[in-house]
Amino acid sequence: MAQIFSQTETRRFYWIVALGLLLALTGMSAAHFMEGHGHVVTGMNNQIVWGIPHVFAIFMIIAASGVLNIAAIGSVFGKAVYKPRAPLAGMLSIALLAGGLFVLMLDLGRPDRVIVAATHFNATSVFAWNLPLYSGLFTLVAIYMWVLLEQRMHGWIKPIGLVVFTWRIMLTTGTGLIFAFLVARQAYGSALLPPLFIVMSFGWGLAVFHVVQSTMYYWNNKIQDPIILRRLKNLMGVFIIATLFLVAVYHLTNLYFAKQAAFEHFILLDGGIYPELFWAGYVVLGSLLPLLLIFHPRLGKIRCVVSASMLVILGAFSLLYVLIIGGQAFPLAIFPGYAVNSSFADGQISNYSPSLPEILLGLGGLAIAFLLTSIGVRVLNSLLPNDSITQPKQSTH
Amino acid sequence: MSDKVNLDRRQFLGTASAAIAGFAIAPGLFLYDFANARPTGGAASAGVRWGMLIDSTLCQSSCNDCVSACNKEHDLPAAKSPTDVQWIRKVELKQISTGRQISLPMMCLHCAEPPCVDVCPTQASFKRADGIVLVDKHRCIGCRYCMMACPYKARSFVHEAVLSHDGEMPRGQGTVESCTLCDHRVDRGEQPACVEACAKAGHSAMLFGDLNNPDSEIYRRVRSVASTQLRADLGLNPNISFVGL
Known part of the structure; x- marks a missing residue:
């Protein structure tokens, strides 16, 4: 063990585990606390019935499926x-x-x-339907990791x-x-939502x-092959564009239907936090700026x-917030x-501001994913391959 | 000698285990017998379709008696905040094109094709054979998917502990609930509390009855006056419809 991990790495690992456990x-x-006092201690109410915990949960479930792309x-x-x-993709999928x-x-x-x-x-x-899809993914990814890590099973x-x-395509469709x-x-x-969710999951x-890969390589003092990173970043750029395209089509089809015009006006223009998160959070910071950084x-x-x-x-959280909470804030057309x-707030825009307990619950979910990944990488050392650094060719960009 | 002692001990342990098991299981068996005394759903008849016709031209904007009667019947607290439950509410409408004003009570419309029943992961939301849509409060896990699916905002989530309760329908924190069409009264041959209160107030804007029974008043009325099903475009075929919209 001492030969694999230095003392600094070991100490760092225990600090990471302690932080993850604390969160x-x-x-x-x-x-x-929420169970003891009831959901009255959250920002949710009888109009906004799904709040920030669902934004966290759905992000993680979508990313859990998307991360398997690498595999x-x-x-x-x-x-x-x-x-x-x-193997790292599999571990991350289970953790998320x-x-x-x-x-x-x-x-x-x-x-x-x-x-x-x-x-x-x-x-x-x-x-x-989603329950067997979730438990099925756990089982299948566990088998997949075993097949990947066990030399004798490589034929499978x-x-x-x-x-x-x-x-994983079925799961994201679900x-x-x-x-x-x-x-x-x-x-x-x-x-449009299931295909949109699938494309979102890719990105x-x-x-x-x-x-995660960069952080884990850094913590474990390993070096990534820049060629692979370049390929993956191009792929991510393509998925960002594809998501933008489908989001645009979703809103354009809504805008074309007169009965949806008021809702679109709310989400895209005068709905306060929702248009702000959509344009600044998702479109500019979460899509255009990453495209600039990549290309x-x-x-x-x-x-x-x-x-x-x-x-x-960040853009993903913004888009999910707009979709999940903005979608409920706009009044139903009864x-x-x-x-x-x-x-009962009929015909009114409903208010929602997330409370501390529900934000902490969401962060707790991220901490679980973080903890499982960190421990997985430590225990299964082969999750982080030692890249044989290839010299970048002039033409491959 | 020691063998005999061991045998006695074995017999003792066996008898004691059987006795303990008997004590543990017997009450369950008795409960099982009671539970089977009248099969669940036995009281509801598939030949009946309970429904309501609400005449908004008779409903008074100033009157809130249906809401008060519901709260009293089911021992519900009066709604003060967005987290409080509301099984029935008064809705004030103003037609945008003409300015015509309408007042009407709004509750679970007891759809023939209820989306809340379709989406419920645990079958806690269910429809009785006579069309009344209910929540099995012992099976609801509080996921609120039914609230997302209901186009009429008919359901409420219990956000706080229910410290005292004197209604027929069990209530509890962390579960979803809605209008039961006063199934306990209906099963006794009575009218829902809101309908009774409306008639008592002298408005008689709410007509309750069996939509399948040719001898019932509601059967004749839905065939003689123009009534509207809310969001009929969704094809949910609610058992409660409206006149004057």
């Missing part, structure tokens, strides 16, 4: 340079999914009854990789369908992978790619053609 425990305490490129599409990265589900479950009104979800299955519920990498790839199947609200009920997964001829170095990735993650008023 995870804070998240659990916040959930305990798919290596195992399914046969690009040899990515193969050594597949665990973090996301941690938040989702502890935000339930009755988290103690979560077993009911497994014993009373409703075949028409997308939520219920491609078929298992293909199953994992198919499963996540998109949670919203796509909601006929009631103007923001949802669109067949966000890569962004998380870049940040500008003078930029695109490791530091730029990591910064771009962090901005993509009485088209009428101005409405009631004691």
